[in-house]
Amino acid sequence: MKLEIFDVEHGQCTVVTGDTGAHMLIDAGHNGSTGWRPSKHLDALGVSHLDRLIVTNYDEDHVSDLHNVLQTASVGILLRNSSVKSSSLLQLKSAHGAGFGIKALAPMLDQYIHPVTTYPDFGGLEIKSFWNNYPSDFIDENNLSVLAILKWPELSFAYTGDLEVAGWKKLLEREEVRQALAEVNVFMASHHGRANGYCEEVFTLTGMKPQVVVISDSGIDYETQKSGPWYRSHATGAFINGEQRRVLTTRRDGNITFDFVKGVGANVTTSKRGPRLF
Numbered sequence: 001m002k003l004e005i006f007d008v009e010h011g012q013c014t015v016v017t018g019d020t021g022a023h024m025l026i027d028a029g030h031n032g033s034t035g036w037r038p039s040k041h042l043d044a045l046g047v048s049h050l051d052r053l054i055v056t057n058y059d060e061d062h063v064s065d066l067h068n069v070l071q072t073a074s075v076g077i078l079l080r081n082s083s084v085k086s087s088s089l090l091q092l093k094s095a096h097g098a099g100f101g102i103k104a105l106a107p108m109l110d111q112y113i114h115p116v117t118t119y120p121d122f123g124g125l126e127i128k129s130f131w132n133n134y135p136s137d138f139i140d141e142n143n144l145s146v147l148a149i150l151k152w153p154e155l156s157f158a159y160t161g162d163l164e165v166a167g168w169k170k171l172l173e174r175e176e177v178r179q180a181l182a183e184v185n186v187f188m189a190s191h192h193g194r195a196n197g198y199c200e201e202v203f204t205l206t207g208m209k210p211q212v213v214v215i216s217d218s219g220i221d222y223e224t225q226k227s228g229p230w231y232r233s234h235a236t237g238a239f240i241n242g243e244q245r246r247v248l249t250t251r252r253d254g255n256i257t258f259d260f261v262k263g264v265g266a267n268v269t270t271s272k273r274g275p276r277l278f
Helices: 038-045 066-072 086-092 100-111 165-171 175-182 228-232
Strands: 002-005 014-017 023-026 049-054 074-079 126-130 147-151 156-159 186-188 212-215 238-240 243-245 247-249 256-261 265-270 275-277
Touching: 014 038, 023 038, 038 066, 066 100, 086 100, 126 175, 147 175, 212 228, 228 247, 238 265
Parallel strands: 023 049, 049 074, 156 186, 186 212, 212 247
Antiparallel strands: 002 014, 002 256, 014 023, 126 147, 147 156, 238 243, 256 265, 265 275
């Protein structure tokens, strides 16, 4: 089983490939500098069907290549914040306009409404997902992000979209959210590591001590991106490529791949470094 976090600059894109041949895409951002796109990657792999698609945030940088992905592959299960309907999404984006990715996503929100009865096999994967409701809780895209906890027997990952402090605090009112976060090994920092996505209570109220925090971002352009020390203080760390690491970033490490070792953990490979058992 393999989980690959790709360098898509200021966005997010992860591809999960099960030993059974099942495929999952978590967000569909692309890299405008290198030309890397999930649609091209999936096509090169010969993937014509995605068993799961998870959209963690309703901003274009999380779905910027979705329109091309849908030309390449069909989608079995769509996980998103289901309190937002198609018309509501387009209304949310009306101030700045909807990009190609959001326009491709919008009709899917009203199509994928039937209960899921059969789930694909991703090697014992359990998914727990949480979100704040629109419009009763929030009316902004960031705080409507999906918190998706992907738990395998070997590792547990938290995908957090672009949640900001207010959204985090609302979710943390729920005991089930706190319990799900407590077991996380790999924490994807919300809002690409921006300061407004860092919520100390995520760690102090849950007891979560991830081994590493992963930040999907481009070069540092703003002071608000310099949250690495905050996240580093909560992580226990792992030896990766001969050094103790607590925070990994796509801008420094490039693509980050977790190759699962059954019953043990995962070998971590970064495209700008070599492999190391995690």
